[in-house]
Amino acid sequence: MPKRDREATRARLLEAARLRFAREGYDATSVRDIAGDAGVDATLIFRYFGSKKRLFDEVTADLPAGLPDGPEEELVARMLRAVVFHDWTRYGGEHPLVAMLRSSAHDDARQRIRREVCDTYVDALRDLAEGGDRELRAELLSAWLVGIGILRSVVATPALAGASADDLAPHVEAVASALLGRPMRGAPGSEG
Numbered sequence: 795m796p797k798r799d800r801e802a803t804r805a806r807l808l809e810a811a812r813l814r815f816a817r818e819g820y821d822a823t824s825v826r827d828i829a830g831d832a833g834v835d836a837t838l839i840f841r842y843f844g845s846k847k848r849l850f851d852e853v854t855a856d857l858p859a860g861l862p863d864g865p866e867e868e869l870v871a872r873m874l875r876a877v878v879f880h881d882w883t884r885y886g887g888e889h890p891l892v893a894m895l896r897s898s899a900h901d902d903a904r905q906r907i908r909r910e911v912c913d914t915y916v917d918a919l920r921d922l923a924e925g926g927d928r929e930l931r932a933e934l935l936s937a938w939l940v941g942i943g944i945l946r947s948v949v950a951t952p953a954l955a956g957a958s959a960d961d962l963a964p965h966v967e968a969v970a971s972a973l974l975g976r977p978m979r980g981a982p983g984s985e986g
Contacts, residue, residue: 804842806832812853820850847902854906866922868982870935870970871963873915875982878943879959895944911936924975935973 810831919932967980
């Protein structure tokens, strides 16, 4: 098989796996499902990736890292836009973290979720918080943001699924300011 065909087949397998894992999680996704979605034989997954686990690792390795830059008082609003309102079409319309949440029965996935959430979001929020119980308040705010994302994309509750980032801005501002103990903005560039 020419190199170009191998690269195209590998890319189709990654795309199919990304969507399957995002929609169904690790356990509910079979190698045959992924191969069928890509229009190839399942043996190619083992040839290109070695195993289903290594394919999952590669698919979730391209999770967005870091936080969007900008003023500290806009961090929560930027996080919300990046996690909840970003175009995640490549992942079935949901943040890639949702694929890992659906796969959290596996220790590797659970550890990656912990690293992604704690080392990125919780740490940044804790560093912004003022006063006592900074870690707890940062985790509470993180849980709220993750919950918004899950209710909006996975559960598709009517009010959240239909809300824009601007609709949420006053609520984000109030909750973030209260939990962090300092003035926060509900939308990037908004007056607060």
